[in-house]
Amino acid sequence: xxxxxxxISTFLLIISTTFxxxxxxxxxxxxxxxxxxxxEFTMYNNTTHTQRFKVEFHESSxxxxxxxxxxxxxxxxxxxxxxKSQSIVKVFMKAPKGTPEGEYSTYINxxxxxxxxxxxxxxxxxxxxxxxxxxxxxxxx
Numbered sequence: 001x002x003x004x005x006x007x008i009s010t011f012l013l014i015i016s017t018t019f020x021x022x023x024x025x026x027x028x029x030x031x032x033x034x035x036x037x038x039x040e041f042t043m044y045n046n047t048t049h050t051q052r053f054k055v056e057f058h059e060s061s062x063x064x065x066x067x068x069x070x071x072x073x074x075x076x077x078x079x080x081x082x083x084k085s086q087s088i089v090k091v092f093m094k095a096p097k098g099t100p101e102g103e104y105s106t107y108i109n110x111x112x113x114x115x116x117x118x119x120x121x122x123x124x125x126x127x128x129x130x131x132x133x134x135x136x137x138x139x140x141x
Contacts, residue, residue, distance in 0.1 A: 022043075022044050022046075023041055023042070023043050023044075023110070023136070024041070024042050024044070025041065027141075028093070028140035032093040032094055032095045032104070033094075033095050033099070035094070036092055036093055036095075037092070038090070039090075039091050040089070040091070041089045041108070042087070042088055043086060043087050043089065044081075044085075045081035045082070045083060045084070045085055045086065045087075046084065047083060047084075048083045050080060050082055050083060050115050051080070051081050051112065051115065052078065052079065052112070052113040052115045053078070053079045053081075053110045053111060053112060053113065054077065054078050054110075054111045054113050055074060055076070055077055055078070055079060055089055055109070055110060056077075056108075056109045057069040057106050057107065057109070058106065058107040058109055058137070059106070060104075060105035060107060060139060061105070061139070064102070064103045064105045065102030065103055065104055066104050067104065067105065067106055068104035068105065069107070071093050071094055071095055072091065072092070072093050072106060073091075073092045073093075074089060074090060074091045074092070074108075075089070075090050076089065089108075103141050105139055105140065107137045107138065107139050107140075108137070109136070109137045109138075110136045110137075110138075111135045111136075112135065
């Protein structure tokens with residue numbers, strides 16, 4: 001029993017550190033005709049460093065009736081998330097009058113922007129300048 005507990009704890013630790021950034025929900029199941037549809041996307045930062053992302057909408061792949069990226073309003077355009085914290089991106093979509101009924105899609109893109117770090121002048125530590133940058137796209141229909 002103790003081995004199973006240790007195995008599960010190790011697995012959860014690996015998962016929580018490997019997937020240190022995630023977005024929820026991963027869908028937009030709202031009607032965008034009439035008054036339009038509103039959805040909040042929560043971005044989680046499980047790291048120990050501040051992360052900053054530029055949010056953009058891009059044209060979809062065309063597998064659906066059409067792209068809805070020009071009908072989209074969102075705020076904020078740049079999201080800064082403190083360590084072990086979360087932030088919300090608000091999305092509103094409204095189809096123009098006369099748009100044929102069907103499923104429309106767009107890509108919401110989160111691109112990492114480097115956050116400058118202030119160094120202590122007394123610190124005599126040499127550090128590497130590599131960073132892992134994310135560029136995550138999520139297709140919403």
